Amino acid sequence: MSKSDKIYVAGHQGMVGSAIVRLLKEQGYENIITRTRNELDLTNQTAVREFFFREKPDQVYLAAAKVGGILANNTYPADFIYQNLMIESNVIHSAFECNTKKLLFLGSSCIYPKITDQPMSEDALLSGYLEPTNEPYAIAKIAGIKICESYNRQYSASHGIDYRSVMPTNLYGPGDNYHPENSHVIPALIRRFHEAKINNEKKVIVWGSGNPKREFLYVDDMASASVHVMNLDKQIYYKSSSKMCSHINVGSGKDISIKDLAYLVKDVIQYIGKVEFDTSKPDGTLRKLLNSTKINTTGWHSRVELREGLEKTYQIFLKIHG
Numbered sequence: 001m002s003k004s005d006k007i008y009v010a011g012h013q014g015m016v017g018s019a020i021v022r023l024l025k026e027q028g029y030e031n032i033i034t035r036t037r038n039e040l041d042l043t044n045q046t047a048v049r050e051f052f053f054r055e056k057p058d059q060v061y062l063a064a065a066k067v068g069g070i071l072a073n074n075t076y077p078a079d080f081i082y083q084n085l086m087i088e089s090n091v092i093h094s095a096f097e098c099n100t101k102k103l104l105f106l107g108s109s110c111i112y113p114k115i116t117d118q119p120m121s122e123d124a125l126l127s128g129y130l131e132p133t134n135e136p137y138a139i140a141k142i143a144g145i146k147i148c149e150s151y152n153r154q155y156s157a158s159h160g161i162d163y164r165s166v167m168p169t170n171l172y173g174p175g176d177n178y179h180p181e182n183s184h185v186i187p188a189l190i191r192r193f194h195e196a197k198i199n200n201e202k203k204v205i206v207w208g209s210g211n212p213k214r215e216f217l218y219v220d221d222m223a224s225a226s227v228h229v230m231n232l233d234k235q236i237y238y239k240s241s242s243k244m245c246s247h248i249n250v251g252s253g254k255d256i257s258i259k260d261l262a263y264l265v266k267d268v269i270q271y272i273g274k275v276e277f278d279t280s281k282p283d284g285t286l287r288k289l290l291n292s293t294k295i296n297t298t299g300w301h302s303r304v305e306l307r308e309g310l311e312k313t314y315q316i317f318l319k320i321h322g
């Protein structure tokens with residue numbers, strides 16, 4: 001892999017895609033290509049094919065996807081399954097057709113069954129029913145893994161392709177979505193505590209009992225895992241993977257209760273009011289933690305501790321929304 005190789009980052013304006021571009025630039029990669037959605041709609045097969053044949057990238061990071069919270073997934077299931085299947089099929093097939101040897105597909109931990117052993121290992125895939133609220137999105141993500149594997153199985157020997165998949169845990173950091181109804185737990189808490197602080201509110205109400213535990217990873221760590229997996233020696237990557245279970249989990253390996261997280265965010269924001277938990281609201285799964293042993297054994301470990309990541313994230317939030 002040379003620093004002048006042409007690298008296409010799909011979804012470069014998103015939270016993960018922008019972190020991957022930042023890291024690649026820091027590492028001295030000189031030939032990064034990007035397109036906004038207006039310039040290239042990845043659900044448009046003809047446009048994607050023309051783009052790939054014009055640019056012929058050596059590597060592709062596929063971080064573009066239709067992403068959203070529970071409400072959006074529940075309201076727009078057709079958009080989630082259709083757009084994600086189209087983006088993956090178009091990008092992966094066009095990459096193959098124009099001889100791109102290396103591609104990294106970003107999935108999600110929601111590919112794993114709703115009820116499964118914790119921490120969740122890669123081989124838990126397809127061992128049970130999915131969480132119904134985001135099943136269409138998860139099915140599309142599973143299809144993305146299987147598209148990569150199928151192209152590898154059919155064409156890696158003849159065409160030398162090597163398409164890999166990473167499954168990130170819950171991510172947070174610069175570029176996150178702070179939409180009041182459609183954001184993930186960390187941006188939602190940051191926004192809520194920040195607003196309570198500036199409005200001198202006496203208390204903040206957090207939905208649920210606070211007992212469920214979740215895992216979080218700072219997005220710059222996700223970018224470093226992505227570049228690490230993309231460039232990992234083939235023998236090392238496939239030492240712990242099989243041809244039909246080739247995806248690799250990426251997590252911090254640590255989980256935290258929503259209650260402890262809420263108090264941590266409160267502390268980082270320096271909000272002095274009270275925190276109350278509304279136990280009439282649903283809790284969801286009690287624990288969701290990825291088993292990241294596989295990626296850890298290849299030499300990658302997360303670096304940014306949760307408190308440090310939250311502090312950095314809040315500083316960036318203040319610059320944009322403060």
Ligand SMILES: NC(=O)c1ccc[n+]([C@@H]2O[C@H](COP(=O)([O-])OP(=O)(O)OC[C@H]3O[C@@H](n4cnc5c(N)ncnc54)[C@H](OP(=O)(O)O)[C@@H]3O)[C@@H](O)[C@H]2O)c1
Binds near residue numbers: 012013014041167168
């Ligand atoms: N965020 C998390 O906690 C998390 C956790 C696990 C996995 N992931 C995965 O990581 C990947 C990136 O997520 P993210 O959080 O960075 O999402 P994001 O911030 O929403 O970024 C997604 C990007 O994809 C682009 N995109 C969507 N549809 C497109 C289309 N039809 N054509 C061209 N571009 C399109 C979006 O463009 P616009 O800017 O125009 O909308 C956006 O830039 C996704 O595959 C997601 O499943 C994320």
